[in-house]
Amino acid sequence: MPSLCLSAGNPAPEHPRGSVTNLPLPRFVSMKASEGNVRRGPSLTHRIDWVFKRRDMPLEITAEYGHWRRVRDRDGVGGWVHYALLSGTRTVLIEEDMLTVRAQPNKNAPVTAAFELGVVARLGACSPNWCRISAGGYRGWVPKAKLWGVTPQELRD
Structure with missing residues:
Protein backbone atom coordinates (compact mmCIF):
# COMPACT_ATOMS: atom_id res chain seq x y z
CA MET A 1 0.00 0.00 0.00
CA PRO A 2 1.54 3.38 -0.96
CA SER A 3 2.17 5.87 1.83
CA LEU A 4 1.77 9.61 1.68
CA CYS A 5 4.82 11.73 2.15
CA LEU A 6 5.75 15.34 1.58
CA SER A 7 8.49 16.03 -0.89
CA ALA A 8 11.55 17.85 0.39
CA GLY A 9 10.78 20.76 -1.91
CA ASN A 10 7.23 21.15 -0.58
CA PRO A 11 7.30 20.96 3.23
CA ALA A 12 4.15 21.45 5.30
CA PRO A 13 3.74 25.05 6.47
CA GLU A 14 5.06 25.56 9.98
CA HIS A 15 3.02 27.62 12.43
CA PRO A 16 4.93 28.90 15.45
CA ARG A 17 3.76 27.44 18.74
CA GLY A 18 4.12 28.74 22.27
CA SER A 19 6.91 27.08 24.20
CA VAL A 20 4.69 26.81 27.31
CA THR A 21 1.21 25.98 25.97
CA ASN A 22 2.05 24.62 22.51
CA LEU A 23 -0.82 26.81 21.23
CA PRO A 24 -0.40 28.86 18.04
CA LEU A 25 1.43 32.20 18.16
CA PRO A 26 0.21 34.78 17.67
CA ARG A 90 -12.97 35.27 21.93
CA THR A 91 -14.03 38.87 21.61
CA VAL A 92 -13.51 41.49 18.92
CA LEU A 93 -13.43 45.28 18.68
CA ILE A 94 -15.74 47.02 16.23
CA GLU A 95 -13.55 49.03 13.82
CA GLU A 96 -16.24 51.15 12.12
CA ASP A 97 -18.70 53.56 13.70
CA MET A 98 -22.33 52.43 13.42
CA LEU A 99 -21.32 49.11 11.86
CA THR A 100 -24.39 47.46 10.35
CA VAL A 101 -25.16 44.05 11.83
CA ARG A 102 -27.16 41.75 9.54
CA ALA A 103 -29.41 38.73 10.10
CA GLN A 104 -27.39 36.63 7.62
CA PRO A 105 -23.83 36.80 6.21
CA ASN A 106 -25.01 38.79 3.21
CA LYS A 107 -24.85 42.55 2.51
CA ASN A 108 -28.53 42.49 1.45
CA ALA A 109 -29.80 40.66 4.57
CA PRO A 110 -32.06 42.54 7.01
CA VAL A 111 -30.32 44.80 9.53
CA THR A 112 -30.60 43.64 13.17
CA ALA A 113 -28.49 46.35 14.86
CA ALA A 114 -25.71 48.90 14.45
CA PHE A 115 -22.67 48.87 16.74
CA GLU A 116 -20.57 51.92 17.58
CA LEU A 117 -16.84 52.16 16.99
CA GLY A 118 -14.93 50.52 19.86
CA VAL A 119 -17.71 48.23 21.07
CA VAL A 120 -16.41 44.91 22.40
CA ALA A 121 -18.46 42.02 21.02
CA ARG A 122 -18.32 38.28 21.56
CA LEU A 123 -17.06 36.41 18.51
CA GLY A 124 -19.06 33.50 17.12
CA ALA A 125 -18.83 31.69 13.80
CA CYS A 126 -16.69 33.10 10.98
CA SER A 127 -16.81 32.31 7.27
CA PRO A 128 -14.14 33.58 4.87
CA ASN A 129 -15.64 37.10 4.80
CA TRP A 130 -18.18 37.36 7.63
CA CYS A 131 -18.31 36.80 11.40
CA ARG A 132 -21.25 36.38 13.75
CA ILE A 133 -20.96 38.64 16.77
CA SER A 134 -23.09 39.57 19.78
CA ALA A 135 -23.14 42.48 22.21
CA GLY A 136 -25.75 44.16 24.38
CA GLY A 137 -28.38 41.55 23.62
CA TYR A 138 -28.03 42.03 19.85
CA ARG A 139 -26.44 39.59 17.43
CA GLY A 140 -25.82 39.12 13.78
CA TRP A 141 -23.27 39.03 11.00
CA VAL A 142 -20.70 41.68 10.05
CA PRO A 143 -17.86 41.81 7.51
CA LYS A 144 -14.75 40.26 9.06
CA ALA A 145 -12.61 43.15 7.77
CA LYS A 146 -14.48 45.53 10.14
CA LEU A 147 -13.29 43.66 13.26
CA TRP A 148 -10.07 43.57 15.29
CA GLY A 149 -9.43 40.31 17.11
CA VAL A 150 -9.84 37.80 14.29
CA THR A 151 -7.38 37.01 11.49
CA PRO A 152 -8.45 37.40 7.83
CA GLN A 153 -7.99 33.67 7.14
CA GLU A 154 -9.64 32.44 10.35
CA LEU A 155 -12.68 30.19 10.06
CA ARG A 156 -14.86 29.34 13.08
CA ASP A 157 -17.93 27.12 13.50
Whole structure:
Protein backbone atom coordinates (compact mmCIF):
# COMPACT_ATOMS: atom_id res chain seq x y z
CA MET A 1 0.00 0.00 0.00
CA PRO A 2 1.54 3.38 -0.96
CA SER A 3 2.17 5.87 1.83
CA LEU A 4 1.77 9.61 1.68
CA CYS A 5 4.82 11.73 2.15
CA LEU A 6 5.75 15.34 1.58
CA SER A 7 8.49 16.03 -0.89
CA ALA A 8 11.55 17.85 0.39
CA GLY A 9 10.78 20.76 -1.91
CA ASN A 10 7.23 21.15 -0.58
CA PRO A 11 7.30 20.96 3.23
CA ALA A 12 4.15 21.45 5.30
CA PRO A 13 3.74 25.05 6.47
CA GLU A 14 5.06 25.56 9.98
CA HIS A 15 3.02 27.62 12.43
CA PRO A 16 4.93 28.90 15.45
CA ARG A 17 3.76 27.44 18.74
CA GLY A 18 4.12 28.74 22.27
CA SER A 19 6.91 27.08 24.20
CA VAL A 20 4.69 26.81 27.31
CA THR A 21 1.21 25.98 25.97
CA ASN A 22 2.05 24.62 22.51
CA LEU A 23 -0.82 26.81 21.23
CA PRO A 24 -0.40 28.86 18.04
CA LEU A 25 1.43 32.20 18.16
CA PRO A 26 0.21 34.78 17.67
CA ARG A 27 -3.34 34.07 18.89
CA PHE A 28 -6.23 36.10 20.25
CA VAL A 29 -7.62 35.97 23.78
CA SER A 30 -9.55 38.41 25.97
CA MET A 31 -9.10 40.09 29.34
CA LYS A 32 -10.74 37.98 32.05
CA ALA A 33 -10.18 40.58 34.74
CA SER A 34 -11.61 44.10 34.86
CA GLU A 35 -8.09 45.35 35.57
CA GLY A 36 -4.68 43.95 34.71
CA ASN A 37 -1.14 45.20 35.19
CA VAL A 38 0.97 45.27 32.03
CA ARG A 39 4.63 44.79 32.90
CA ARG A 40 7.86 45.50 31.08
CA GLY A 41 8.99 41.89 31.49
CA PRO A 42 7.63 38.46 32.52
CA SER A 43 7.80 38.68 36.33
CA LEU A 44 6.42 40.60 39.30
CA THR A 45 9.77 42.35 39.68
CA HIS A 46 9.37 44.12 36.33
CA ARG A 47 7.94 47.61 36.32
CA ILE A 48 4.23 48.12 35.57
CA ASP A 49 4.06 50.23 32.42
CA TRP A 50 0.27 50.64 32.45
CA VAL A 51 -2.96 48.94 33.44
CA PHE A 52 -5.57 47.48 31.10
CA LYS A 53 -8.99 48.43 32.52
CA ARG A 54 -11.50 46.85 30.17
CA ARG A 55 -12.91 43.40 30.89
CA ASP A 56 -13.37 41.25 27.74
CA MET A 57 -11.03 43.45 25.66
CA PRO A 58 -9.49 41.37 22.87
CA LEU A 59 -5.71 40.97 23.06
CA GLU A 60 -3.18 39.22 20.87
CA ILE A 61 -0.65 36.93 22.56
CA THR A 62 2.72 37.20 20.81
CA ALA A 63 4.98 35.31 23.25
CA GLU A 64 4.95 33.06 26.33
CA TYR A 65 7.31 32.74 29.28
CA GLY A 66 6.29 30.58 32.23
CA HIS A 67 3.01 31.95 33.62
CA TRP A 68 3.38 35.16 31.61
CA ARG A 69 2.05 36.13 28.19
CA ARG A 70 3.27 39.04 26.07
CA VAL A 71 0.18 40.71 24.64
CA ARG A 72 -0.71 43.67 22.48
CA ASP A 73 -3.96 45.54 22.05
CA ARG A 74 -5.63 47.04 18.98
CA ASP A 75 -3.23 50.01 19.05
CA GLY A 76 -0.13 47.81 19.26
CA VAL A 77 0.38 48.72 22.92
CA GLY A 78 1.40 45.82 25.08
CA GLY A 79 3.65 44.12 27.51
CA TRP A 80 3.61 41.11 29.80
CA VAL A 81 0.55 40.02 31.79
CA HIS A 82 0.00 37.04 34.06
CA TYR A 83 -1.91 34.26 32.33
CA ALA A 84 -4.57 34.23 35.10
CA LEU A 85 -5.81 37.62 33.84
CA LEU A 86 -6.58 36.21 30.37
CA SER A 87 -9.44 34.14 29.00
CA GLY A 88 -9.72 31.96 25.92
CA THR A 89 -13.15 33.50 25.28
CA ARG A 90 -12.97 35.27 21.93
CA THR A 91 -14.03 38.87 21.61
CA VAL A 92 -13.51 41.49 18.92
CA LEU A 93 -13.43 45.28 18.68
CA ILE A 94 -15.74 47.02 16.23
CA GLU A 95 -13.55 49.03 13.82
CA GLU A 96 -16.24 51.15 12.12
CA ASP A 97 -18.70 53.56 13.70
CA MET A 98 -22.33 52.43 13.42
CA LEU A 99 -21.32 49.11 11.86
CA THR A 100 -24.39 47.46 10.35
CA VAL A 101 -25.16 44.05 11.83
CA ARG A 102 -27.16 41.75 9.54
CA ALA A 103 -29.41 38.73 10.10
CA GLN A 104 -27.39 36.63 7.62
CA PRO A 105 -23.83 36.80 6.21
CA ASN A 106 -25.01 38.79 3.21
CA LYS A 107 -24.85 42.55 2.51
CA ASN A 108 -28.53 42.49 1.45
CA ALA A 109 -29.80 40.66 4.57
CA PRO A 110 -32.06 42.54 7.01
CA VAL A 111 -30.32 44.80 9.53
CA THR A 112 -30.60 43.64 13.17
CA ALA A 113 -28.49 46.35 14.86
CA ALA A 114 -25.71 48.90 14.45
CA PHE A 115 -22.67 48.87 16.74
CA GLU A 116 -20.57 51.92 17.58
CA LEU A 117 -16.84 52.16 16.99
CA GLY A 118 -14.93 50.52 19.86
CA VAL A 119 -17.71 48.23 21.07
CA VAL A 120 -16.41 44.91 22.40
CA ALA A 121 -18.46 42.02 21.02
CA ARG A 122 -18.32 38.28 21.56
CA LEU A 123 -17.06 36.41 18.51
CA GLY A 124 -19.06 33.50 17.12
CA ALA A 125 -18.83 31.69 13.80
CA CYS A 126 -16.69 33.10 10.98
CA SER A 127 -16.81 32.31 7.27
CA PRO A 128 -14.14 33.58 4.87
CA ASN A 129 -15.64 37.10 4.80
CA TRP A 130 -18.18 37.36 7.63
CA CYS A 131 -18.31 36.80 11.40
CA ARG A 132 -21.25 36.38 13.75
CA ILE A 133 -20.96 38.64 16.77
CA SER A 134 -23.09 39.57 19.78
CA ALA A 135 -23.14 42.48 22.21
CA GLY A 136 -25.75 44.16 24.38
CA GLY A 137 -28.38 41.55 23.62
CA TYR A 138 -28.03 42.03 19.85
CA ARG A 139 -26.44 39.59 17.43
CA GLY A 140 -25.82 39.12 13.78
CA TRP A 141 -23.27 39.03 11.00
CA VAL A 142 -20.70 41.68 10.05
CA PRO A 143 -17.86 41.81 7.51
CA LYS A 144 -14.75 40.26 9.06
CA ALA A 145 -12.61 43.15 7.77
CA LYS A 146 -14.48 45.53 10.14
CA LEU A 147 -13.29 43.66 13.26
CA TRP A 148 -10.07 43.57 15.29
CA GLY A 149 -9.43 40.31 17.11
CA VAL A 150 -9.84 37.80 14.29
CA THR A 151 -7.38 37.01 11.49
CA PRO A 152 -8.45 37.40 7.83
CA GLN A 153 -7.99 33.67 7.14
CA GLU A 154 -9.64 32.44 10.35
CA LEU A 155 -12.68 30.19 10.06
CA ARG A 156 -14.86 29.34 13.08
CA ASP A 157 -17.93 27.12 13.50
